[in-house]
Amino acid sequence: MSLSATDSQHGEAKGKIIDKTIAESRVRLSQFMHIDQANAVGNVHGGEIVKLVDEAGALAAIRHARSLVVTVAIDSMTFMEPIYVGNVVTLDAELTYVGNTSMEVRVEVIAENALTGARTTTNSAYLVYVAIDNQGRPQRVPPLIAETDDEREIMEAAHERQAYRKQQRQREKQARKRLKATQGSNVDQTDSKHV
Numbered sequence: 488m489s490l491s492a493t494d495s496q497h498g499e500a501k502g503k504i505i506d507k508t509i510a511e512s513r514v515r516l517s518q519f520m521h522i523d524q525a526n527a528v529g530n531v532h533g534g535e536i537v538k539l540v541d542e543a544g545a546l547a548a549i550r551h552a553r554s555l556v557v558t559v560a561i562d563s564m565t566f567m568e569p570i571y572v573g574n575v576v577t578l579d580a581e582l583t584y585v586g587n588t589s590m591e592v593r594v595e596v597i598a599e600n601a602l603t604g605a606r607t608t609t610n611s612a613y614l615v616y617v618a619i620d621n622q623g624r625p626q627r628v629p630p631l632i633a634e635t636d637d638e639r640e641i642m643e644a645a646h647e648r649q650a651y652r653k654q655q656r657q658r659e660k661q662a663r664k665r666l667k668a669t670q671g672s673n674v675d676q677t678d679s680k681h682v
């Protein structure tokens with residue numbers, strides 16, 4: 488069941504699936520970068536940033552679904568600028584798409600030199616989460632409401648990305664099936680030589 492946008496303004500009704508806006512689950516996390524997060528060169532380790540991106544994205548997805556979520560996809564992440572120890576990293580995460588049980592989140596990373604105030608967008612990424620129940624099974628998430636033309640465009644682009652991922656996933660599944668079948672027939676041939 489899905490209630491209207493007006494209903495959603497009255498908060499979350501227990502047990503009912505209520506449409507939600509992008510703003511309702513938007514997340515901003517800020518963290519000071521410490522020396523123990525540095526790589527051999529002395530900049531912040533890329534893995535630390537990926538972890539923070541995943542945390543911010545997951546929090547936005549949890550806020551939207553109000554359930555546990557798991558990460559199923561992280562699109563390619565490009566690091567455009569280094570992040571230095573002593574920088575304050577801010578992660579802005581917002582939902583861009585929801586399916587039945589999946590949610591795409593865009594996360595933008597900004598590094599700030601707190602002494603000078605200089606801010607740089609260092610990278611952005613799209614991640615996909617699936618809402619799960621207590622048994623780890625995928626469960627329905629509330630529909631996402633676009634409030635502006637910009638948001639509508641963002642959601643349409645996200646829809647296309649998710650359709651592409653689904654296609655890729657289907658291809659991978661078929662490739663795995665073929666590989667398994669080939670491996671199976673190879674095992675049969677090997678066995679028959681020993682008989």
Ligand SMILES: CC(C)(COP(=O)(O)OP(=O)(O)OC[C@H]1O[C@@H](n2cnc3c(N)ncnc32)[C@H](O)[C@@H]1OP(=O)(O)O)[C@@H](O)C(=O)NCCC(=O)NCCS
Pocket residue numbers: 556557558559560585586587588589590615617619623624625649652653656
């Ligand atoms: C998430 C999980 C329970 C889904 O189970 P499943 O049998 O694949 O379920 P489905 O095929 O019905 O997929 C569920 C949804 O996820 C989406 N999905 C699954 N894999 C995806 C991928 N690689 N990219 C994008 N979407 C994906 C499906 O399109 C579907 O979306 P929809 O319901 O909105 O249409 C299961 O894949 C899982 O446990 N994965 C491991 C997650 C994990 O451990 N992550 C790392 C640590 S958090």
